[in-house]
Amino acid sequence: MKLGTVLLPVDRDQTTARVTTPGLNWTRLGDTMLYWTADDELWDRAHERVRLTGLSLEERPAPGQAGDLRLVTQVGRVFQHEHPDVPVLVDKGRYLVVSIDERRLGQIPPRADVCYRVEPLPAGAVAFRTVTPDVRAPIPEIQALVDQVSKDDYREFLTELVDFGTRHSLSAGFPAVASRARDRLQGFGYLAELVPITVGSGQSFNVVANRLAAHRLPREIVVVTAHLDSINLAGGPAAPAPGADDNASGAAGLLEIARVLAGLDIRQDLRLILFGGEEQGLFGSRQYVSALRPEERVDIRMVINMDMIATLNTATPTVLLEGAEVSQVLIDDLAAAAGTYTTLSVQTSLNPFNSDHVPFIDALIPAVLTIEGADGANENVHTADDTLDRIDYGLALDIIRMNVATAAEAAL
Ligand SMILES: [Zn+2]
Numbered sequence: 001m002k003l004g005t006v007l008l009p010v011d012r013d014q015t016t017a018r019v020t021t022p023g024l025n026w027t028r029l030g031d032t033m034l035y036w037t038a039d040d041e042l043w044d045r046a047h048e049r050v051r052l053t054g055l056s057l058e059e060r061p062a063p064g065q066a067g068d069l070r071l072v073t074q075v076g077r078v079f080q081h082e083h084p085d086v087p088v089l090v091d092k093g094r095y096l097v098v099s100i101d102e103r104r105l106g107q108i109p110p111r112a113d114v115c116y117r118v119e120p121l122p123a124g125a126v127a128f129r130t131v132t133p134d135v136r137a138p139i140p141e142i143q144a145l146v147d148q149v150s151k152d153d154y155r156e157f158l159t160e161l162v163d164f165g166t167r168h169s170l171s172a173g174f175p176a177v178a179s180r181a182r183d184r185l186q187g188f189g190y191l192a193e194l195v196p197i198t199v200g201s202g203q204s205f206n207v208v209a210n211r212l213a214a215h216r217l218p219r220e221i222v223v224v225t226a227h228l229d230s231i232n233l234a235g236g237p238a239a240p241a242p243g244a245d246d247n248a249s250g251a252a253g254l255l256e257i258a259r260v261l262a263g264l265d266i267r268q269d270l271r272l273i274l275f276g277g278e279e280q281g282l283f284g285s286r287q288y289v290s291a292l293r294p295e296e297r298v299d300i301r302m303v304i305n306m307d308m309i310a311t312l313n314t315a316t317p318t319v320l321l322e323g324a325e326v327s328q329v330l331i332d333d334l335a336a337a338a339g340t341y342t343t344l345s346v347q348t349s350l351n352p353f354n355s356d357h358v359p360f361i362d363a364l365i366p367a368v369l370t371i372e373g374a375d376g377a378n379e380n381v382h383t384a385d386d387t388l389d390r391i392d393y394g395l396a397l398d399i400i401r402m403n404v405a406t407a408a409e410a411a412l
Contacts, residue, residue, distance in 0.1 A: 001036060001037070001038050001062045001064075001065060001066050002035075002036065002037055002038070002040065002043040002059065002062065003034070003035070003036040003059070003060050003061075003062035003089065004034075004035050004036075004057045004058050004059040004060055005032050005033060005034050005035070005057070005058050005060060005090065006019055006032070006033045006035070006050050006055050006056065006057050006058070007031060007032060007055070007058075008028075008031045008032070008033060008055070009031075009055075019033060019049065019050050019053050019055060020033075021035075021042065021045055021046040021049050023037075023039070023042050024036075024037050024042055024043075024045075024046050025037055025066070025123040025124070026123065026124060027071070027097070027121055027122060027123065027124075027125055027126075027127060028125070028126045028127065028129065029090055029092045029095050029097070029127045029128060030092055030127075030128055030129065030130050030347060031130060032090055032092070034089070034090055034097055034121075035057065036062065036066055036069065037066075038066060060089060062089075062099075063087045063089075063099045064099040064100075064101055065101070067120075068099045068100055068101045069089075069097060069098075069099060069120070069121040070097070070098050070099070070100050070105075070118050070119060070120060070121055071095065071096070071097060071118075071119050071120070071121045071122065071127060072095070072096040072097075072098055072116050072117070072118050073094060073095055073116065073117045073119075073127075073351060073353040073354070074094060074095075074096065074115060074116035074117075075094075075115045075116065075246070075308075075354060075381055075382070076115070076246075076378045076379065076380070076381030076382060077093075077378065077379050077381075078115035078116055078233075078381070078382065079096060079098075079115070079116040079118075080096075081379075083108065086098050086099070086100055086104070087099050092127075092128070092374070093313055093373075093374030093378070094128075094320065094353075094371075094374035095127045095128060095374075097121055098118075100118070105118070115233075115354070115382065117353055117354070126349075126350075127349065127351060128320065128322075128347050128348060128349035128351075129347065129348055129349075130345065130346070130347050131335055131346050131347070131348050132339075132346075133335035133336055133338050133339030133340075133346050134332075134335070134336045134339055135336075135339040135340050136336050136339070136340045137340075138340055138341065139409070141408075141412070142341070142405050142408055142409055143341065145260055145261070145264065145404055145405070145408050146341045146401045146404055146405050148260045149256060149260055149397055149400050149401050149404060150256070150259075151393055151397055153256055153259060154252055154253070154256045154393070154396065154397060154400065155393065157184070157251075157252035157255040157256060158244070158248050158249065158252035158310075158388070158391065159388065160180065160252075161177065161181075161228075161243075161248040161251055161252055162242045162243070162244050162248050162387070162388050164176070164177050165240055165241075165242070166230060166232070166237070166238065166239065166240060166241040166242075166243075167228060167229050167230040167241065167243055167248075168229060168230060168231055168232075168236075168237040168238075168239075168241055168279075169199045169202075169204040169229040169237075169276045169277045169278075169279065169280060169283070169284075170199055170200075170202040170204060170237045171237040171238060172237075172238075174204055174205070174229070174276065175194075175205065177228060178194050178205040178207050178228060178274070178276065179194065181207050181228060181251065181255065181274050182194055182207050182209070184255050184258075185207070185209040185255070185258055185272065186209075188258050188259050188262040189211065189262050190209035190210060190211050190258060190262070190270075190272065191209065191210045191211070191212075192207060192208065192209035192210075193207075193208055193209075194206070194207055195207075195208050195288075197276055197277055197283055197284050197287045197288075198277075198283065198287070199276065199277040199280050199283045199284075200280060200283075204229070204276035204277050204283070204284070205276050205284075206273060206274065206275050206276055206284045206287075206288055207228065207273070207274040208271070208272075208273050208288075209258065209271070209272040209273070210269060210270070210271050210272075211261075211262075211266065211269065211270040212269050213266045213267050213268055213269050213411075214265075214266075215267060219268070219269065219299055220268040220269070220299055220300075220301040220410075221268065221269045221270075221271050221296075221299050221300045221301060222268050222269070222270050222271070222301055222302055222407050222410045222411045223271045223272075223273065223300055223302065223303040223304070224254055224257055224258075224270075224271075224272050224273075224303075224304050224305075224306075224403065224407055225254070225272070225273045225274075225275060225285070225303060225304070225305045225306070225356050225357075226247055226250035226251045226253060226254040226274060226275070226305065226306040226307065226356075227247050227250070227251070227274070227275045227276070227278030227279070227284065227285075227307060227355070227356055228247070228251045228274040228275065228276060229243075229247075229275070229276050229277060229278055229279050229284075230242065230243025230246065230247070230248070230279065230386070231243070231279035231280075231382050232382065232383060232384055233382045233383070234383065234384075235384075239384070240384040241382075241384070241386075242384065242386055242387050242388070243386050244310070244386050244387050244388045244390065244391055245308050245309075245310050245311045245372075245378065245380070245381065245386050245390065245391065246307070246308050246381045246382065246386055247278070247306070247307050247308060249306070249308060249309045249310035249311075249391065249396050250305075250306030250307050250308065250309050251274055251306075253306045253309055253396060253399065253400045253403070254272055254274060254306060256400055257272070257400060257403060257404055257407065258272050260404050261404065261407065261408060261411070264408060264411065264412070265412075266411040266412065267411065267412060268301065268410065268411045268412075269411075270407070270411055273285075273288065275288065275356050278307075278355070278356055279382070282354070282355075282356060282358060282359060284356070285356035285358075285359045285360070286359045288359070289359040289360055289362070289363050289365075290359075292363070297363060297365060300360075300365050300366075301366070301410055302330050302366050302367070302368075302406075302407075302410055303357060303360045303365060303366065303367035303368070304330075304334070304367075304368060304370060304403050304406060304407060305355060305356050305357040305360075305367060305368065305369045305370065306369075306370050306371075306399065306400075306403065307355040307356065307369060307371055308371050308372055308378070308381070309370065309371065309372055309395065309396045309399040309400070310372065310391045310392055310393070310395055310396035311372050311378045311380075311390060311391070311392060311395075312372070312392040312394075312395050313372060313373060313374050313378055314345070314373045314374075316343075316345050317343065317344055317345065317373075317392075317394060317395040317398055318344060318345040318346070318347060318372070318373025318395075319338060319344045319345075319346055319347070319370055319371070319372065319373060319395075319398075319399050319402065320347045320348070320349060320369075320370075320371050320372070320373050320374065321334050321335060321346060321347070321348045321349075321368050321369070321370060322348070322349045322350075322351070322352060322353070322357070322368065322369040322371065323348075323349075323350065323352060323357065323361065323366070323367060323368040323369070324350055324352050324361045325350060326361060326364050326365070326366050326367075327357075327361065327366045327367055327368045328350075329366065330366045330367075330368045330406075331348050331368055333406050333409070333410075334368060334370065334402060334403070334406050335348065337401075337402045337403075337405040337406045337409070338398075338402045340405070341401050341402065341405045342398040342399075342401050342402050343398065344395075344398050344399070344402060345373065347373055352369070355369050355371070357369040370399055370402070370403060372395060372399075
């Protein structure tokens with residue numbers, strides 16, 4: 001098998017078409033096109049075609065067979081930690097291309113608390129892309145809200161959550177964490193409550209907060225979510241799990257969005273949800289979505305989920321907007337908000353994976369995960385080392401600004 005990559009110039013989406021060769025397998029991961037084939041003649045033609053575009057096809061050692069190529073989607077770098085022997089051919093942080101034969105694949109046990117997914121490498125597919133967001137004219141009312149996003153407030157919420165030591169869903173202290181978040185939301189004027197959920201054979205909580213619009217017809221609900229819980233995979237419920245990035249960063253982001261939107265004269269209902277049981281397999285969000293009444297599902301206009309928004313893995317602050325076809329309009333709106341109100345670079349993906357946006361997407365509700373761009377390494381997720389000193393406030397605050405703008409525009 002021949003295998004190689006072409007580095008694409010950023011911001012030139014049309015290049016994808018110009019550097020593909022009929023019959024040749026390819027997968028795009030951001031700025032990297034990976035090609036593979038067993039046909040030498042096709043390979044020579046591909047070289048020539050890529051050269052004509054002024055780019056070059058770098059040949060790489062190809063361990064194993066074409067059928068051994070797999071796409072891994074992961075949280076942090078859990079896959080590499082657990083399977084250091086598996087050759088990684090392309091490393092884009094959240095996305096890897098690896099070579100694993102059937103025998104080795106059989107040794108990777110399926111787990112409930114999935115931190116990675118392994119699937120055959122799709123040919124002719126885009127795992128994620130880097131986009132140039134539309135820049136729209138800022139709306140003064142939205143700009144004013146975006147300008148209220150405060151580092152001091154965000155840092156206070158974040159620090160308070162991390163200081164609990166662990167937010168493991170089944171830890172003795174989780175009810176206190178959830179109650180504290182509920183009290184914060186009530187303090188901003190939301191109707192907030194703890195909703196019991198089951199996590200395996202144990203019990204935990206979601207925190208659900210609402211602000212109802214004064215004029216409620218036709219009614220739509222703008223939903224913002226984040227998971228409140230944390231985990232230390234090497235320990236039990238009592239082990240230190242500061243979860244600063246995963247996901248105090250998103251939960252504190254939700255509190256900051258709640259604070260900024262508290263005084264807004266909304267025409268649509270706002271609902272803010274902090275889920276429990278995410279780390280054990282999306283228990284809180286799955287139970288929440290399955291309990292929605294059919295008419296309520298239809299009313300949900302959008303779900304903006306934040307999970308890990310504060311580690312800078314890339315040279316420039318980058319957000320990944322991850323959804324599915326059903327969320328494409330919301331992805332475009334978020335990208336436009338990023339282009340208009342922030343300096344974020346934007347990546348997009350239509351492969352939803354392992355966070356609380358997934359149960360909504362499964363129910364055909366437009367939901368998008370907003371997460372730090374993961375081209376580099378986040379080694380600390382799900383360990384005792386996911387600590388406050390690694391937080392990048394600039395990245396987190398820009399993701400919050402993007403989400404404030406998008407939620408506010410929808411709710412106004
Ligand atoms: Zn998470």
